[in-house]
Amino acid sequence: MPYLWRMMTAHGFDPHDHDHCIADAMSAAEDACAARKLNLTPVRRRVLEILLQQHKAMGAYEILAKLEAEGMGSQPPVAYRALDFLVSNGFAHKIEGLNAYIACSHPNATHAPAFLICRKCGAVQETQSEPARGTLGSVAKAAGFVIESTVVEAQGLCPACQVEDAA
Amino acid sequence: MPYLWRMMTAHGFDPHDHDHCIADAMSAAEDACAARKLNLTPVRRRVLEILLQQHKAMGAYEILAKLEAEGMGSQPPVAYRALDFLVSNGFAHKIEGLNAYIACSHPNATHAPAFLICRKCGAVQETQSEPARGTLGSVAKAAGFVIESTVVEAQGLCPACQVEDAA
DNA sequence: AAATCGAATGTTATAACATTGCATCACATG
DNA sequence: CATGTGATGCAATGTTATAACATTCGATTT
16 A cells, blocks of 8 residues: 555554545535535635644644745734634634644534644544533533533543653 | 622532632642642732632733732733642643633542533633543544543533523 | 752743734625 | 625734743751
8 A cells, every 4th residue: 555655644643645635625625615605715725725734733823834935925814814714614623722723634524523632743633522421511411501612632642652752 | 598608609600608618729729738748839829819719710911910919920920830830730720712720629639620611701610521431532542542631621601691691 | 157959939021822903805796 | 886795915912821041038058
């Protein structure tokens, strides 16, 4: 399998064909925007591409710097507006624990994401949480609290960084 | 029960004797610091008191403003250092979704807190999460990821605010 | 007492993250 | 063509957090 792959970076924590992964995600986003009559403008599109290029979270100003280098706008609102669009529509997520943003890995799924965040290399793996269930759901129910959204993030060490840590 | 109570504010989302609640928490913190040889200095002590006065999260600069009004220091590091101390030692928590801080409600428990946060009135109820269990734990295990800490926060409406919302 | 040490503070500046307000442009629809 | 809406451009500001360096103060040692 190796030589077919143009790049090998971490997806979640496993290697994969990342170019393909990006292309898939972009076309899925385009389809979704078409279907939902959302306007995937050049800036929004480019920000999503930028996010997809890494499986790690990026700060708004990091993204902004890339946009600026490409002549797509240099003021903070440019990045924040695009990020708002992507996050509101489920194409990206904000990692609250890092004040940073990451492309969504499960664009079709109903959204109650949870994240595994490596504190050493910054890689992030997205998974699904079950907000209403488990302890939290029970407590909420008992308290009469209505959950509208959840933030579930775990910090720790990914497999690769555990090895390095031992060394 | 009413007239014994000096103040009635929300604890979690239920009314209670808040003065007593503060006094209890402060003496528990003092005991814990004594036992663990931690230095509960005047600023640290005062910040904990300030946090305990509300069952909602406060921003660092909101706290700083109170400190300044009392002549206890006016520069950001004053507040952040005290908050770092309180958070590191389990006397307070940071609510990542709000970039704000709240006194710990379960000072003795092993710490894997979870929060119910009312988006309308800002009240916060702390509970315990079970990090290693549930979906997240399984995914982490499958991925070989070692969880060191978790952020679990639910946003929604507390009972009182649901009523107001309906109106 | 003098020297030293470490923890906590004080002080200044700046990094990093996010929003507001308003003008303008482009385009779809009536 | 008028008008409304959504997207941008632009400038300034607001908010959260830390870096870097200096000082104070009490405990301990000499």
